[in-house]
Amino acid sequence: MEDHFRQVASLIGDPTRATILWSLLDGRALTATELAMAADTSPQNISMHISKLLQAGLLQTKHQGRHRYFSFANKEIAYAIEAMATITVRNEIINESSKDENSGIKYCRTCYDHLAGKVAVEMTDIFLRRKLIIQDGNEFAVTRKGKGWFFDQGIQVDILSQARRSLIRPCLDWSERRYHLAGSLGAALLKKMENEDWIRRNKQSRAVIITGKGQKKFYEFFKLTV
Amino acid sequence: MEDHFRQVASLIGDPTRATILWSLLDGRALTATELAMAADTSPQNISMHISKLLQAGLLQTKHQGRHRYFSFANKEIAYAIEAMATITVRNEIINESSKDENSGIKYCRTCYDHLAGKVAVEMTDIFLRRKLIIQDGNEFAVTRKGKGWFFDQGIQVDILSQARRSLIRPCLDWSERRYHLAGSLGAALLKKMENEDWIRRNKQSRAVIITGKGQKKFYEFFKLTV
DNA sequence: ATAACAGTTCATTTTGCATTTAAATATGAT
DNA sequence: ATCATATTTAAATGCAAAATGAACTGTTAT
Known part of the structure; x- marks a missing residue:
């Protein structure tokens, strides 16, 4: 068990492999070339790293013509990566370039069957502020x-x-290091937003896009500019 | 964010540091020397690794005379380690020496406020088999x-x-890769077992010891030989 | 006071493993 | 058939960081 943990840890621990895993976090399947771009390294090198991740069972692969698409082998991988991301590293520069701050998966995504990301956290805040929900411990x-x-x-x-x-x-x-709303109410909210076309999901990714109607509605209901 | 993840990953990824973190997983606070023993390396080396973990904010420290006790800085660390441990590595030898299989924290421990480990999983199985609880998705x-x-x-x-x-x-x-029982019922069960001295907890560790009375009761109630 | 123990610091050595270089295989396009 | 693209494999290289050795600070025991 301890050995097993060490194996997984050192597998994830290499910066290039960590970047691969991070790129796959939203649930998409990427090709070796795309992953090489993301990790800013050569195809040979990526191939080597991918084969290690494959052999360890962290990734699965699917052939499609001359492409090979790689994605997480199971959901536990994604949850482990997310759990690692919740660990705060001290002395870290908080003022990261806010460039990627408001984009893609960090902004609005699904978490199991409810909404997560910046939008979800802010919405939860507003529920609390308006006393629609209360926090108790x-x-x-x-x-x-x-x-x-x-x-x-x-x-x-x-x-x-x-x-x-x-x-x-x-x-x-x-991504926000704060709480958002889960449970059947969180799921019902997500469902409603999807049904009424505030947001759209896609199968490939956990990232969620907000429609024009959604933008209006988020402002109308929550005074949120999304 | 991505950088942050890479930092955490490579911090945990080193085998010696992974061993340190694994040793601390049950919530105990250990000294540098104890950690050096656990990781089978020199005090200097452990000191180097500990200082990295401290600086990153993964560990906290408490002086006590000439000893320094190290433990996790917060619970997110433990949860991340546990999430990593749930990742299955393929080709792994399943027949690990069952020596450490039935001992300490893997056998019986607390998870937040309920029971976890082999005993808890088997107990949950028995609840299911006797149809005291049912699983639905x-x-x-x-x-x-x-x-x-x-x-x-x-x-x-x-x-x-x-x-x-x-x-x-x-x-x-x-540790078992299977489900045990949480929620207020899980908490109530743990409380009952503790009150009736089936089990004893200690502040240092999440590991739980089963008393003589507990052994009898576990058999009487669940036909579990613990 | 002295010795033993606990832990840290720093300079040096070692080494694991990621990367690079080079070449091969395989699929799709023209 | 030929060329371009995608990916893999194998051997050679390089380097960051882990481990070691030696010396030092601080605490407890005798």
Whole structure:
């Protein structure tokens, strides 16, 4: 077990391989050449690293003509990478170039079946500020006021809370290092936004795009400029 | 963000440091010398590695006379390590020496506020087999029969399920790669076992010892030889 | 006071393994 | 058939960082 952990750790630990894994984090499948570009190294080198990751079972591969697409072998890989990303390194320059700060997977993505990323965290903040939900230690709860608001959006909290599944739960966001909203309520929100075309998902990636309608609605409902 | 991940990854990726982190996984605080023993290397070398982990904020330290005790700086570190451990490495020799298989933290430990490890996984299996709980996709639920059984143990499911907190939830076990029981029911079970002296915890470690009484009871209730 | 122990620092050596160089294979396009 | 592109394999090279050796600071025990 300990050996196994060391193997995984040193596998992920190499900077080039770490970059490969990071590039695949949104769930896409990339070719060797694309990965070489992302990691800024040669195709031979990438090939070597990929073969190690393949052999260890971290990646899976799919042939398509002269291309080979690589992606995570299972979801545990992605969750481990995200867990590692939540570790804060001290002395780190916080003022990273905000260039990539608002783009792609960090901005708006799915996490299991609910929304994550900057948008989700800010939305959760607004729910808290408006007292639609309250935080109590490690838990979230929907207020009476919240029940009404969600009902107006077509989400019936009472019905959701009858189900086995936990209604509402804080979920740590690796990109924001703050909590967003999970549980059946989080899932219902995502579903509603997708149904009403505020956002669109795609199979390849966990990144989510916000439609024009979505932009309007996010502002209308949450005063969020997305 | 990507850089940050690479930093963390390569920090954890070195075999000696990986061993250090693994040794601290149960929540204990160890001295430099103890860590050097665990990693089978020299004190100088350990000191070098520790200082890197300290500077990065993965470890915290506490002086006590001529000793310095090292432990994780926060719980995210432990969760990241555990997430990495759940990644399966293919071609791995499954028949590891079962010597350390049944000992210490892998056998019986706490996970947040419920029981984890081999004992917890087997107990969960038995709940499922006896239909005290059932599994439905990604969720657990308590059956009518289960409610009765837990009531006999002094655990009132109806009262627990009124609370905000999720009653029952599967939680992936890194050592067993299978699910054990979390949620308020899992917490109530742990509490009961501790109160009735089936098990004892200690502040230093997440490992849990099973008392003589506990051994009898585990057999009596679950036909588990612990 | 002296000795033993715990841990750190710094200069030096070693080495694992990533990278580079070079060449081969395989698929698709013209 | 020929050429371009995608990827892999093998051997040679290079280097960052891990380990070692020696010396030093601080604490506890006798």
